[in-house]
Amino acid sequence: MPSITVTVEPEGRKISVERKIILLKNLIASGLSVRSDCGGKGECGKCRVILKDQKNANPISLTEIKYISEDDIKAGYRLACQLRIEGDSSIFIPSESKIRNRRFLAEGLERPVKLDSAIKKVHLHLPEPTLQDPRSDAERLTAFLEKTCHLESLEIDYRVIKNLSETLRRAKWDITVVLLNEKEVLAIEEGDTTSLLYGVAVDVGTSKIVASLIDLLSGETLALGSIENPQIIHGEDILSRISYAILGENELKELASLAINGVNTAIQNASERAKVSLSNIYEVVIVGNTAMHHIFLGLQPRHLALAPYIPTIKESINLKTEEVGLRINPCGNIHLPPIIAGFVGSDDIADLVATGINENNETALLLDVGTNTEVNVGNKILLLSCSCASGPAFEGANITHGMKAVEGAIEKVKIDPKTFKIEYEVIGNSKPVGICGSAMIDILAEMLRNKLLDKTGRFQVRQFPKIFKKTGNTTSFTIVRSSDTEIGKNIVFTQRDVRELQLAKAAIYAGCWILMEKRKVVEIELKRVYVAGAFGNYIEPANAKTIGLIPDVSDNKIELVGNTALSGAKMILKSKHVREITEELSAKVKYIELGADLTFNKEFSLALQFPHSDLNRFQSFQRDI
């Protein structure tokens, strides 16, 4: 009987499984740990996995129906202890079922804002109707609110109107009104509930969904919740997701509901941690790249991937909870800030407001490295932005021992210039499994410093014959010997890995350079270079410059700002003023389409070398090595 291959997401490991053996045993046999409190007896319901395609599996068992909600069954959840895979498949191990979690970065640079949330509560005691004052319930409410709160042209949501007469009387006219933007009555609650007012800021990343629960009365962050983006089952990177959504209406809906379920889980985690009831959460601000934004809204992302890369909508959107399917207060508001372009989303808008480069006189550069790297250059007068197709190499894809920044990943590397002995640091306390992006940059930079690599990216095999190993067509540089690894073989870095990373870094640098050219600024005029995103936060700035990933500015100007997509979203949640700024930004930031830029190909080629073909642009490189 031929063995079956199962791809286990989010890490993307491929394992062989046996047809008649339940998946949990196969997973354990492959060294993959999945939570299972009862040890596979079907008594705890903890070994949840998501199976992409149910046709290659045994039918849902009664035990699974017992432990898995109907919604989750529709979303493909199974119990690994009940599941028998009968053909090549993909499964996804959700966060909750994992013992080892991906390291993630929730904190980002966040500027203080004056607390003035879009959602507000007002406690009122309405005058009761009489035969002499027979105004309608709606009129009585709006007139009183307009008078006491100095508001104008209030509207009442139809859902509120539906229960208005009963609520007012049950409350004996003593109510709390929930207002959106001081314009719309979102909800009416009995009695005084003004002390309970929460909101959530969510960053829907391609890999990770992170939710931050905020007390909208104090502005305080109460708790975080996070989950791997369950869409990963349909591919690690944005383009795979788009390709899946293009297949049809159902596939798009599936992706949307995976994202929505993910956001629900992240919010629920945070609310449980903070002991805040979901019904007291009245607003969710959601940022993400344009593909995540479109898919979340159920908009077909097909044309984001096809020239001229047109988004359906750029403006911000407010939606009702039920239109989206988020589980907060049923009358709550879901706010999606505006986006900038087909590949520059509201996460970039959040990056901008979190760093504040749109408000400063000083010119700065902001980049958020990922499969697509967003780059922004400018100041309060003019901001340019672009998206560089940097690819998933820094996330580990197409790199021999590449992996994401999860436990077991080597994240820092140094090479002793005398002995060439390699020092490394691993995430968590385990033996190394592979190499993540920050370590790839370290390896390249250290190899350049030690002349193991020339500026064209070629391993200097002739000069250092003992350092490199040749197996077939592959030349490799050993980072960790098999005896010291978790995987039982050498962790290596190959000539082909260098080539992949050259393509990635050249795309990013070319984007930065073209924006600087168009904005007419040179390195010395950049007062700050903000590197945003989880990946960015662990890189060594000097090494990033050494390989020519970012322009050559002095180290003290480089600021690793962390998850500014989330911190920006928090600012948007807390401040109507910031929300207005995002609208202006969406209209004002000038998007540069690199695909339409005539200098891009030349700049990309020049940037393939380490640090760059034109060394005038990297004068510090001369001093460095």
Place this chain on the structure above:
Amino acid sequence: MPSITVTVEPEGRKISVERKIILLKNLIASGLSVRSDCGGKGECGKCRVILKDQKNANPISLTEIKYISEDDIKAGYRLACQLRIEGDSSIFIPSESKIRNRRFLAEGLERPVKLDSAIKKVHLHLPEPTLQDPRSDAERLTAFLEKTCHLESLEIDYRVIKNLSETLRRAKWDITVVLLNEKEVLAIEEGDTTSLLYGVAVDVGTSKIVASLIDLLSGETLALGSIENPQIIHGEDILSRISYAILGENELKELASLAINGVNTAIQNASERAKVSLSNIYEVVIVGNTAMHHIFLGLQPRHLALAPYIPTIKESINLKTEEVGLRINPCGNIHLPPIIAGFVGSDDIADLVATGINENNETALLLDVGTNTEVNVGNKILLLSCSCASGPAFEGANITHGMKAVEGAIEKVKIDPKTFKIEYEVIGNSKPVGICGSAMIDILAEMLRNKLLDKTGRFQVRQFPKIFKKTGNTTSFTIVRSSDTEIGKNIVFTQRDVRELQLAKAAIYAGCWILMEKRKVVEIELKRVYVAGAFGNYIEPANAKTIGLIPDVSDNKIELVGNTALSGAKMILKSKHVREITEELSAKVKYIELGADLTFNKEFSLALQFPHSDLNRFQSFQRDI
């Protein structure tokens, strides 16, 4: 075995049925005809009836599942040829299953309006996006529309955004945009569809739902559709419906969906007659009394029936098709004009705009007689309105041989002053079954003229011993002898009937008088008395004055204006200007709560006499008899 009583709506006839015999046979045996093309073989599906409570019946048969849609099964539809009733029940025979239809009045006074509907279509050819012009689809559309049509701050409905990118490209950027109020993009269609633009005006009456299908490009009325209001199964009058809705959320939902299904049927009938596709109907304007309005919207009408009779909302509402459940174009708009008060609905608003008394310098009185009679007095400077609890007597309830104006009803009566021989006219060509409202007024007036009745409402038995018949406690006046009737017994008019009608007419007159007093007008200053409604259209004005139902104005001032609720709704559908007027009216018309009026009890007592205790108010009465 005791016989079972089934109440057959909408006429309210009670029939005895046999338990083991199918309902169709029982109905036919009782002289009630129900359409049955196949003669009860279960082969045509035409003998549809609505059974209120399924617990007293055999389960749904496979034949019924074959012929009745799932929605209709939920709504209680059954086939009479499959149904066995096993306990006292109510059934409703819907219009489509009837051979004899209720006479109804769709036409009403309608003033010409400048055609300017809220829904408009614009055919556009958008410039295609390029790398140099990468605006979002939404931005491209709104910018082009705003420029070419000189519009501002357009909004796009989220439902449209969801399919926008695909629709634009499938249409090759050649599209027709459907706009609401030149503010909101409701729909995008491929190619040029500007020649197809229809709307429907609907009057949701307590008894009858009438829909008028309008070509919004020409203003022409293309077809009518109508159906008995299927809510009748829960009672003939508004208060019974409210009582049912009060029972709970499910009962309210059931009533709402009965009304919505009824409106759907009426619209579908009209669209089939006009051969217009439902998908080309973009707006429905719905008027009705406040209870119908609230129930249609799913608003609990409980407080309409309890002092101080407060409606939930008075303002007009625009809803999405899917929020209501109407089957027109899925992007269409459902407009409910504003109401005036708890018992003065949007049907009264429609009456006002159709007669135009709100625009004239001349003072007029408008009344729409029903279970609640709306009365309006005034002119363009000030309009007062009130609602009189006139009760259902004129609709036939509580009157010995009373019935609605359906086939078989006596609608006109004259008494020969010499022979006292009675001449009558019957609706349709059948023998008489009972007496409808207009004939009741005729009988009272003719009896007064012929001194058979004194001004206190007492039968003059002593003076005319041969004319009246006494059976037990009941004194009756025979209108038609049994040999000439359909029911095989005398159709009579009793002393108790007079008392019922006195209560009704006194309530109406007192309302008129109090409004005239408050508006400070006397009869001579009234330039017009508009009598609206189906009932009003068949009454004899002189007789109405003779009994003191309406104030004593000269006959040429009385205008029977017919179904102005529907004709007003048509004007609201055709003209944004009229729609604005309705908003003003709702705010401006001064509602007088008769229950809070200190003079009401006295005025009501004075009005019990024929025509009135104060004969100075009815000087023409002296001349008349």
